Amino acid sequence: MKYVIILVDGMADYKIESLGMKTPLDVADIPAITNLAQSGEIGMVKTIPEAMSPGSDIANLSVMGYDPKIYHKGRSPLEAASMGVDLTATDVTFRCNLVTLEGDGPYESKTITDHSAGDISTEEAKILIEHLAAELETDDIKYYPGVSYRHLILWKNGPYDYDLTPPHDVLGQNIKPHLPKGPYKDIILEIMKKSYDMLKDHPVNLNRISKGLNPANSAWIWGEGKKPSLDSFKDKYGVGGSVISAVDLIQGIGVLAGLNPIKVEGATGTIHTNFDGKALAAVEALKNGDDFVYIHLEAPDECGHQGDLNGKIKSIELIDEKVVAPVFKGLKALEEPFRILILPDHRTPVALRTHTSDPVPYVLFDSNKISRKENQRFTEDSASESGNYFDSGVALANYFFKK
Template identity: 60%
Template sequence: MKFVVILGDGMSDFPIEALDNKTPLQYANIPTIDFLAKYGTVGMVKTVPTGMAPGSDTANLSVMGYDPFKFYSGRSPFEAASMGVEMKDTDVTFRCNLVTLSDEAIYEEKIMLDHSADEITTDEARILIDSVIEHLGTEQNRFYAGVSYRHLMVWDNGPYEWDLTPPHDIIGKKVKDYMPKGNQAEIIEAMMKKSTEFLLNHPINVKRVENGLKPANSLWIWGEGKKPLLSSFYNKYKIKGSVISAVDLIKGLGICAGLDSIDVEGATGNIHTNFRGKAEAAINELKNGKDFVYIHIEAPDECGHRQELDNKVKSIEYIDSKVVKIVKDGLDELGEDYKIMILPDHPTPLVLRTHTSDPVPFLIYEKNNEKNLLNQTYDEFSAQETGVYIDEGYKLMDYFILGTKED
C-alpha cells in the first residue's frame, strides 16, 4: 500500500461575494479532486487544538500524526532542523522575517505592509542576511539565511518566556501594539530597530524600489522555540517516507520525524512554484521504495496573506491539475493499492489575511475500496454535510494509514 498526503496550505476560506458567494475551493475547477471525492471519504477535521495558535507549525504537526500538546516546542526549531543547524538543549531559536514596514521615523508608528517583502528572492535575501550577520550577529546570537523571507536566529542559552507576534497576523496595522514582550525583550526590539538603519538603503533594496518592488527594510523576530523531540514516524506506522516542501518549517518537521526531505528545483513556496516537479518527485520516491510521501504546497496560504483572490483560486486549480492528477496517474501506473489524502492545514481567509482555527475539509481516496457518492464534491460545505468529523487532528493520520481514529 502506498500513501500520499497532498496538503494545500491555507486552502480553506470563507464564501466571497466576488466568487458568487462561494469559497475558492467551491469556485475552483478541480475535476480530479472532485472525482476522488465522489469515490472516497470526505469530512472535517480540527487540525489546530483549542487554545493553541493557528499556525502552520501546530497544524502540520497535527496532520502528520503528532499531538501538538505533547510534541510542540515552537516553530523555529523545525526550521533549524531543515537548515542543518545543530541545536543544544539550552538554545532558543527564532524565526526572522525580512518584512516591509512603512517609512515613519519612529519604529513603533510604522505599519506592517508586507510580511514577505514582496516575496523577496532567496538570492537577494541571502545578501541582506549577510548584512544582518555583520551588524547584529554575536557569539550569543547567531543568524542563518533560509528561503525567501524566512530566516533564523539562534540565541545561545536564551530566555524562553516570550510574547511575539507573527508578522502575517498584523498586515496593515501599526506595529506599536505588537512589539516584543518577555524576558530581555529589549534585546530583540533593539535588533529589529537597528536592522532598519542598514537595510533601508542597502543596494539590494535600492534596486528593488527602482524595479517597483517593496524593500525588505526591517527584520521581524518571532516564532521562538526549543529543540524538538518527535517520535519516529516509522516506529509508529512501520512505513518509510519522505516530505516534499519548499519551506523549512515543513521540511524540518519531516526530518525531525525521521522522514527524508526531498528538494525540488524551482520549488518556491508561492504561486510560481514547481507544482509538477513536486508531484513527479513524489512518484519517484514511491517507485524507489518509499511507501509514504507528504507533499506540502504553500501557494494558497501566501495568496491568502497577500489577499490575491485570483491567484488563490488559480493555486488550487494548479494543485488539482499539476499535482493531484500527476500523482494519481503515477500511482495507477505503479499498479499497487494506494490511498491519497487531500486537505489544508488551516484556513487562510482572504478577508482576514491570516490563519484561523476553523476545522478544515479532508478527502481520503483508496484505489481498491471505492465508494459511490456521485453527488459528493470536495469543499468546506460538502465536507460538513457528510457528518464525518475528527475533533483531534492528530488522529487523522491514524485514520488514513491504519483505518482507525483511536489512540
C-alpha cells in the same frame, strides 16, 4: 499499500461576496480532486487544538500524527532541523522574517504591509541576512539565511520568556501594539530597529523599489522555540518515506520524524513554484521504494496572506492539474493499493489575510474502497454536510494509516 498526503496550505476559506457567497474551493476548476471526492470520502477535521495558535507548525504536526500539545516546542527549532543547525537543550531559536514596513517617524509608528517583502527571492534575502549578520552577530547570537523571506536566529544558551507576534497576523496594522513583550523584549526590539536602519537603503532594496517591488526593510522576530524531539514516523505507522516542501518548517518536521526531505529545484513556496517537479519527485520516490510521501504546497496560503483572491483560486487549480492529477496517475501505474489524503492545514481567508482555527475539509481516497457519489464535491460546505468529523489531525492520521 502506498500512502500520500497532499497538504495544500491555507486552501480553505470563508464565503466571499464577490464570488456570490462561495469560497475559492467552490469556484475553482479542480477535476482531479473532484474525481477523488466522488470516489472516496470527504469530511471535516479540526487540526488546531483548543487554546493553541493556528500556525502551520502546529497544524502540520497534527496532520502528521504528532499531538502538538505534546511535541510542539516552537516553530523555529523545526526549521533549524531542516537547515542542519545543531541545537543544545539550552539554545533558543527564532524565526526572522524579512518584512515590509511603511510610514514616517520612529520605528514604533510604522505599519507592516507585507510579511514576505513581496516574496523576496532567496538570493536577494541571503545578501540582506548576511549584511545583518556582519554587524549584529555576537558570540551568542547567530543568523542563518533560509528560503525567500524565512530565516533563523539562534541565541546560544538564551533566555526563553517572550511574547512575540507573527507578522502575518497584523498585516495593515500599526506595529506598536505588536512589538516584542516580556523580560527580554528590549534585546529583540533593538535587533529589529537596527535592522531597519541597515536595510532601508540597502542596494538590494533600492533595486527592488526601482522595479515596483516591496523592499525587505526590516527583520521581524517571532516563532521562538527550543530543541524538539519527535518519535519515529516509521515506528508510529509502520511506513517510511519522504517529505516534499519548499519551506524549512515542513522539511524540519520530516527530518525529526526520520523521513527523507526531498528538495526540488525551483520550489519557492509561491504560486510560481515548480509544481511539476514536486509531483515528479513524489512519484519517483514511490517508485523507488517509499511507502509514504508528504507533499506540502504553500501557494494558496501565501495568496491568502496577500489578500490575492484570484491568485488563491489559480493556485488551487494549478495544484489540481500539476500535482494531484499526475500523482494519482503515477500511483495507479504502480499497480498496488494506495490511499491519498488531501486537506489544508488551516484556513487562510483572503478577507482576513491570516490563519484561523476553524475545522478544514479533507478528502480521502482508497483504491480498495471506491464508491461513486456523483454529486459529492470537495468544498467546505459539502465536507461539513457529509457528517464525517475528526476532532484532531492526529485522529485523522491514525484513521488514514489504519492505526
